[in-house]
Amino acid sequence: MPKDRVEKRAALKAFDLKKNMMLLALVVAMVAFEILIRVNHKGAFFTPANVTNLILQNGYVVILAVGMLLCILTGGNIDLAVGSVLCMISAIAGVLIVNMGVNIYLAIIICLLIGTAAGAIQGYFIAYVRIPAFIVTLAGMLTFRGIGYIILKGFTISPFPKSFTRIFNGFLPSMPAQVPLRTTTPGTFDGDPDKLAENLKYFLSENDLTAKQAADMSTSELRDMLEAHNSALLKEQILITMIVAVVLVALFVILNSVSRIRRAKKGMPLEPGYSFGIKLAVVVAVVLFGFWLFGQNKGIPVILITLGIIVFVYHYFTSKTVPGRHLYAMGGNEKATVFSGINTNRLMFFAYTNMGFLTAVAALVCIARFNSAAPSAGDGYELDAIGSCFIGGASAYGGVGTVSGTVIGAIFMGVLNNGMSILGIDQNWQRAVKGVVLLLAVLVDVATQKQRGGGRRIFGGMFKGKDKDGEAAESGAEPAPEGAE
Amino acid sequence: MEKYLLEMRSITKRFPGVKALDNVNLQVERGEIHALVGENGAGKSTLMNVLSGIYPYGTYEGDIILEGEVVQFGGIKESEKRGIVIIHQELALIPQLTIGENIFLGNERGKAAAIDWDETYARADELLATVGLSESSRININDISVGKQQLVEIAKALSKNVSLLILDEPTASLNDDDSNKLLNLLLQLKEGGLTSILISHKLSEVERVADHLTVLRDGSTIETLNREEINEQRIIRSMVGRELTDRFPARVPHIGDVTLEVKDWTSYHPKFDRKLVDGASFNVRKGEVVGISGLMGAGRSELAMSIFGRLYGRNISGSLLLNGEEVTLKNVPAAIKSKLAYVTEDRKTSGLVLSNPIRVNITLADLARVSKRGFIDAEEELTLSEEYSAMLNVKASDVEQKVENLSGGNQQKVLLAKWLFTEPEILILDEPTRGIDVGAKYEIYLFINELVAQGKSVIMISSEMPELLGMCDRIYVMNEGRIVAEFMKGEATQERIMESILRTKREVADA
Known part of the structure; x- marks a missing residue:
């Protein structure tokens, strides 16, 4: 490789806040909520319980938004049926697991297959029959919701067995529960009674006490011992959580550094060292802080692991693989993509089939969290997913958008919901605020599109070749290419 | 009264x-029919756009004088108010509406809040009768033929109290029968006192109806001919009469065996039952530049696209031989694999x-080249794309620059690089x-020479005849989907090419 060409390579831009407006907005929103909530004496935003909640509440949005991003990338197409498919899958899972007692893993596989099939049906009509996505998924929205109601006969199915909910809504490490010091009503305990009994037994044996001895002890003596026991458990939980966090962070730093060194050796462009360093430091700090909070609550939510895997896989898919690249090209200029020998129908079909699969995953997450399958499940979820993509910088015309941006968009929506709820803001106001935020985010997108001259020109076709950009040289002055007729 | 209805003076x-x-x-x-002729790109449409206000007053230099008074049109509405109506090459009819609705679109009868449909259709029927159509104006515009739609366009123009009618290639997509009807209507309207400007490539038609004829070439007026002076030979000479200078780099051809041979190739329009390519046969050899000349709509791009993995067209038939072996290229990836590349005429769309x-x-067209098992090798991609960008001399800060920010010439080079990347x-x-500008053109010519020097075969479709004459070893002429002539480098001239196109047009007309 000629040396001059390597020298010509411009270094990558340092992390530019202007290009990451939403990340900035997210940080500002979180800090603002922290202040507002404290000022109003409603607790705090960054508490172990609340941050854990934030993850639990918004896991499904992230999963749906990632799927929606692929649909949007193909050319601004959306899937309105997401909430309804989610409802149908919940209903099927409810019948299989609760009513019929089918093996949980078998039920999960069946649900994932049915979700994928629902996506494939819609994808077939959109990609091969070429019916506009809006219409197909509007029909899907009605149909799948209807099927959900039919399966549930209008009732809610609950509760789901622990063995199921733990898979999607549990925590790691699965520590013995702490013995509650106070009970809501005399003679009962919060939480899982089996686990508490087991835990109490453990507590007694740890302290070489028999049940009788314990009964003979004074209340205050017993409480001190219980407190000591609880705090030991908590410490252990924090320790394990932080060990996991440190391992993850170390892996992250090592992988990034190795990749940077490898790129440097090959003469690939690099971002400036300070920017790289700051980026790593921020990620490390955020992860450590987050896990510290999780440790103080119940541990690492399982959903976080699921999300991590999904986000990593789709980030990799969109940025590093051939079909991922084709998706972006298709959204950027479908005709040029077809002329390049790429099967855009197949890409479209894949995007919607994949949306069906991820909807099924989200459905399992949702029923585990709510511990029920209800006819109203998933109502309006499609709008959360679509909103997350656009807030996260996806273009409404397709071809632009990233998985990381979408995740930020989804978290932003979640933070708005969560913060406003703690502040006790009325549900209706919350909706209005979210609507305005969505509009503002897309407004930014349209404004930047205009700056680049990439906006839609309504009369572009009429006076082709006579644009202001100097394309009107000799033959350009009389356009109408042969293929046009 | 002024002699001239319209004068355009020193328009730049x-x-x-x-x-x-x-x-x-x-x-x-x-009250005359004034013909306006010239090669593609001579400036005919630009001139008409200036006249109708599409390019508003202030964006051009010179004066437009209508009925003795200088006019300054700010837009198409203003020129229409003065009775100037353009009928564009591509029809401006809304397919979902009825004939009557189309005729009065933007000019509705009755009140704004209450359209008078009875009057609309009554008046539309009258107008249809004027242009010789017996159809009811209540039927859908899509239910009548293209030829009749063209007449509806004229009816629409008449509804606006037109005093100067401009027709841009009105017969380009019509068969001879429909063309004749349209020309007769023009003559009939002339009797009624209507003035019209007719832009056409079909010189026999022009010869038949025009009272005067103005020739444009390279954005300048060459001459205006009287009725008596109008004949095809004279027009052709006037249209193409520029000298070839050394705008084309010299090349010593080293021509080898036939690499691509197409026999009896036919392709239909994807929607309509119309042949786009009609029994075309041609070949190209190793190290050879073969040109395909023809007017717009002759079927050149359609021929190329139907060969390139059936990208466009329907019911494609004929045989395709690559290096003597018959192959079927059923889709674009197959064509790319067989080392064909089609560099489209419209880089933007x-x-x-x-x-x-x-x-x-x-x-994009060959990501497999820089990926392993579906995963793109970022380093390989960067290195190779830089290599091709440098090979084509693309002027950009680096390969991460967005293509929309490049000049037309550099975009064209990127497009060429994209297809060379597939190693065709x-x-x-x-x-x-x-x-693209002259400098970039020269660079592309140099590059074409380099490609054939490497033993590749190049088929060049161009509407610029001098370019074909300057670059090609052999030139095929296409007209109405058929290959009508073949010239070797020495024997081709613009006059002979133009003549062979016109000759076949007449043969079709006579038949």
Whole structure:
């Protein structure tokens, strides 16, 4: 490789806040909520319980938004049926697991297959029959919701067995529960009674006490011992959580550094060292802080692991693989993509089939969290997913958008919901605020599109070749290419 | 009363970096049919756009004098108010509406809040009768033939109290029967006192109906002929009469065996039952540049696209031989695999993903070359895209620059780089120098020479005859989907090419 060409390579831009407006907005929103909530004496935003909640509440949005991003990338197409498919899958899972007692893993596989099939049906009509996505998924929205109601006969199915909910809504490490010091009503305990009994037994044996001895002890003596026991458990939980966090962070730093060194050796462009360093430091700090909070609550939510895997896989898919690249090209200029020998129908079909699969995953997450399958499940979820993509910088015309941006968009929506709820803001106001935020985010997108001259020109076709950009040289002055007729 | 209904004096229209019209004069007498002819890109449409206000007053130099008074049109509405109506080459009818609705679109009968449909259709029926149509104006516009739609366009113009009717290639997509009807109608309207300007490539038609004829070439008026002076030979000489200078780099051809041979190739329009390519046969050899000449709509791009993995067209038949072996290329990937490349004529709509960087565009058609098991090797992609970008001399800061920010010439080079990246042996270049400046054109010519020197075969489709004459070893002439003539480098001239096109047009007309 000629040396001059390597020298010509411009270094990558340092992390530019202007290009990451939403990340900035997210940080500002979180800090603002922290202040507002404290000022109003409603607790705090960054508490172990609340941050854990934030993850639990918004896991499904992230999963749906990632799927929606692929649909949007193909050319601004959306899937309105997401909430309804989610409802149908919940209903099927409810019948299989609760009513019929089918093996949980078998039920999960069946649900994932049915979700994928629902996506494939819609994808077939959109990609091969070429019916506009809006219409197909509007029909899907009605149909799948209807099927959900039919399966549930209008009732809610609950509760789901622990063995199921733990898979999607549990925590790691699965520590013995702490013995509650106070009970809501005399003679009962919060939480899982089996686990508490087991835990109490453990507590007694740890302290070489028999049940009788314990009964003979004074209340205050017993409480001190219980407190000591609880705090030991908590410490252990924090320790394990932080060990996991440190391992993850170390892996992250090592992988990034190795990749940077490898790129440097090959003469690939690099971002400036300070920017790289700051980026790593921020990620490390955020992860450590987050896990510290999780440790103080119940541990690492399982959903976080699921999300991590999904986000990593789709980030990799969109940025590093051939079909991922084709998706972006298709959204950027479908005709040029077809002329390049790429099967855009197949890409479209894949995007919607994949949306069906991820909807099924989200459905399992949702029923585990709510511990029920209800006819109203998933109502309006499609709008959360679509909103997350656009807030996260996806273009409404397709071809632009990233998985990381979408995740930020989804978290932003979640933070708005969560913060406003703690502040006790009325549900209706919350909706209005979210609507305005969505509009503002897309407004930014349209404004930047205009700056680049990439906006839609309504009369572009009429006076082709006579644009202001100097394309009107000799033959350009009389356009109408042969293929046009 | 003034002798001239319309005079355009010293009209100059500049686009950034190019003069599309240079000191053009046009004088149209009251009540005549004035023909306007010239090669593609001579400036006919630009002149008409100046006249109708599409390019508003202030964006051009010179004066437009209508009925003895200088007019300054700010837009098409204002020119229409003065009775100037253009019928564009592509019809401006809304397919979902009825004939009557189309005729009065934007000019509705009755009140704004209450359209008078009875009057609309009554008046529309009258207008249809005027243009010789017996259809009811209540039927859908899509239910009548293209020829009749063209007549509806004229009826629509008449509804606006037209005093000067401009027709831009009105017969381009009509068969001879319909063309005749339209021309007769024009003559009949002339009897009624209507003045019209007719832009046409079909010189026999012009010869039949025009009272005067103005020839444009390279954005300048060449001459205006009287009725008596109008004959095809004279027009052709006037249209093409420029000298070839050394705009084309010299090359010593080393021509080898036939690499691509197409026999009896036929392709139909994807929607209509119309042949786009009709029994075309041609071949190209190793190290040879073969040109395909023809007018717009002759079927050249359609031929190329139907060969390139059936990208466009329907019911494609004929045989295709690559290096003597018959092959079927059932889709574009198959064509790419067989080392064919089709470089589209329209880089913006079908060639490049403008919002993406140079790197992504160059590798798009053959990502497999820089990936392993579906995963893109970022380093390999960067290195190779830089290599191709440098090979084509693309002027950009680096390959991460977005293509939409490049000049037309550099975009065209990226498009070429994209197809060279697929390592083709046979390249079909469709209008490879359209809309780019002279310097970039020369670079592309040099590059074409280099390709054939490497033993590749190049098929070059171009509407610029001098370019074909300057670059090609052999030139085929296409007309109405058929290959009508073949010239070797020495024997081809613009006159002979034009003549062979016109000859076949007449044969079709006579038959």
